Amino acid sequence: MTVRLMSDGELTRLEVLRDVDQTRLTTEAAAQLLGLERRQVFRLLKAYRTEGPTGLISKRRGRRSNRRKPEPLRKAVLTIIREWYWDFGPTLAAEKLREVHGITLGRETLRLWMIEAGLWLDRKQRRKRVHQPRSRRDCVGELVQVDGCEHWWFEDRGPQCTLLVFIDDATGRLMHLQFVESESTFAYFHATRAYLEAWGKPVAFYSDKHGVFRVNQTAAIGGDGMTQFGRALHALNIDIICANSSQAKGRVERAHKTLQDRLVKELRLAGVRSLAEGNALLPAFMADYNARFAKPPANQKNLHRPLRAGDDLEDAFAWKEERRLSQALTLQYDKVIFILEPSEPAKAAIGKYVTVFDYPDGRLAIRHGGVELAYRTFDKVRHVDQGAIADNKHLGAVLAMIRDEQLRRGPQPRSGPRRRDQGDARLFKVG
Numbered sequence: 001m002t003v004r005l006m007s008d009g010e011l012t013r014l015e016v017l018r019d020v021d022q023t024r025l026t027t028e029a030a031a032q033l034l035g036l037e038r039r040q041v042f043r044l045l046k047a048y049r050t051e052g053p054t055g056l057i058s059k060r061r062g063r064r065s066n067r068r069k070p071e072p073l074r075k076a077v078l079t080i081i082r083e084w085y086w087d088f089g090p091t092l093a094a095e096k097l098r099e100v101h102g103i104t105l106g107r108e109t110l111r112l113w114m115i116e117a118g119l120w121l122d123r124k125q126r127r128k129r130v131h132q133p134r135s136r137r138d139c140v141g142e143l144v145q146v147d148g149c150e151h152w153w154f155e156d157r158g159p160q161c162t163l164l165v166f167i168d169d170a171t172g173r174l175m176h177l178q179f180v181e182s183e184s185t186f187a188y189f190h191a192t193r194a195y196l197e198a199w200g201k202p203v204a205f206y207s208d209k210h211g212v213f214r215v216n217q218t219a220a221i222g223g224d225g226m227t228q229f230g231r232a233l234h235a236l237n238i239d240i241i242c243a244n245s246s247q248a249k250g251r252v253e254r255a256h257k258t259l260q261d262r263l264v265k266e267l268r269l270a271g272v273r274s275l276a277e278g279n280a281l282l283p284a285f286m287a288d289y290n291a292r293f294a295k296p297p298a299n300q301k302n303l304h305r306p307l308r309a310g311d312d313l314e315d316a317f318a319w320k321e322e323r324r325l326s327q328a329l330t331l332q333y334d335k336v337i338f339i340l341e342p343s344e345p346a347k348a349a350i351g352k353y354v355t356v357f358d359y360p361d362g363r364l365a366i367r368h369g370g371v372e373l374a375y376r377t378f379d380k381v382r383h384v385d386q387g388a389i390a391d392n393k394h395l396g397a398v399l400a401m402i403r404d405e406q407l408r409r410g411p412q413p414r415s416g417p418r419r420r421d422q423g424d425a426r427l428f429k430v431g
């Protein structure tokens with residue numbers, strides 16, 4: 001029974017001291033084997049000869065540590081955690097206790113307190129995580145993982161939205177975060193342009209198989225096989241690689257879990273309620289996150305390339321579609337008929353394809369051969385109602401009433417539906 005109560009170190013001491021007691025081993029050799037001084041070996045040998053194996057068991061076992069924190073402090077800390085940080089992990093809770101409440105506690109101490117109070121589960125009670133073996137890239141800017149995470153970021157204080165995450169594969173550093181309404185092409189246009197203006201052009205972006213990045217329709221015909229986002233990156237000489245599984249882009253997937261924990265709580269503590277307020281908080285959050293979690297790269301070389309003079313980000317991040325110009329100088333785009341002004345460049349484009357540029361801020365331009373063509377629009381979606389009949393004597397009054405109604409409804413800057421995450425400034429050129 002005594003042997004089972006002994007630790008591995010104490011069992012080793014028992015075997016060595018038994019050999020010393022039976023003169024099969026010298027005290028000098030025993031001291032070397034146990035890593036002790038000769039006087040300590042003699043003290044242990046005396047205890048062994050007097051009390052037997054029980055004399056080698058530490059007398060402090062089972063006794064309360066002198067370093068134990070006072071009970072009032074423990075209760076106060078657990079009260080704070082229950083009120084403010086009930087879903088925080090021990091590491092983050094310890095940080096907040098130190099930074100916000102001026103209470104400095106060791107992470108391990110707080111972890112044990114939280115386990116005893118039922119506020120945290122130890123590792124054995126949690127499901128084991130799967131770690132992928134892929135090594136990090138060597139250099140910053142060599143591979144940037146990008147993904148969108150839809151979540152209730154503002155909990156019940158604001159709408160559900162998506163966080164676009166750009167994370168460097170070599171360092172795990174958050175390069176850009178942006179709250180958007182949805183994971184759409186125009187949302188990625190906005191975010192990627194901000195990334196390039198801040199850091200330059202990486203070698204490649206690494207994404208999933210979302211429709212923004214990859215043409216997923218096997219039966220698709222025509223076109224060059226690129227999405228609008230892929231075409232924009234190609235114009236800027238940036239590659240995009242689509243991962244075959246979510247595990248393959250584990251860097252950004254694991255970042256989502258950390259962000260859903262830490263960022264949600266920071267937004268809660270700051271009382272953030274909207275996308276604009278959330279985006280204003282993100283730079284400070286990224287700086288703190290990177291200071292805690294970013295790793296140094298294996299190679300100090302930065303592979304980001306500066307933007308060239310010929311890199312037109314405004315044109316690159318515009319939705320582009322081609323339309324054939326009819327003999328009547330008309331084309332249809334987004335359920336709207338565009339009538340080109342009869343200029344010489346427009347007449348030269350009859351029967352040929354012109355390009356419609358649909359910008360993120362809502363502007364539209366039509367070009368052929370690098371020349372912008374003036375146009376006016378005819379909305380084929382809206383049509384004359386609706387059964388209203390008016391004779392010539394009352395036509396003026398009817399038009400005045402219609403005009404008042406239009407002014408009451410407010411301006412209708414664009415005919416036809418807008419694309420997701422596109423700006424509200426809809427400027428049309430007429431004449």
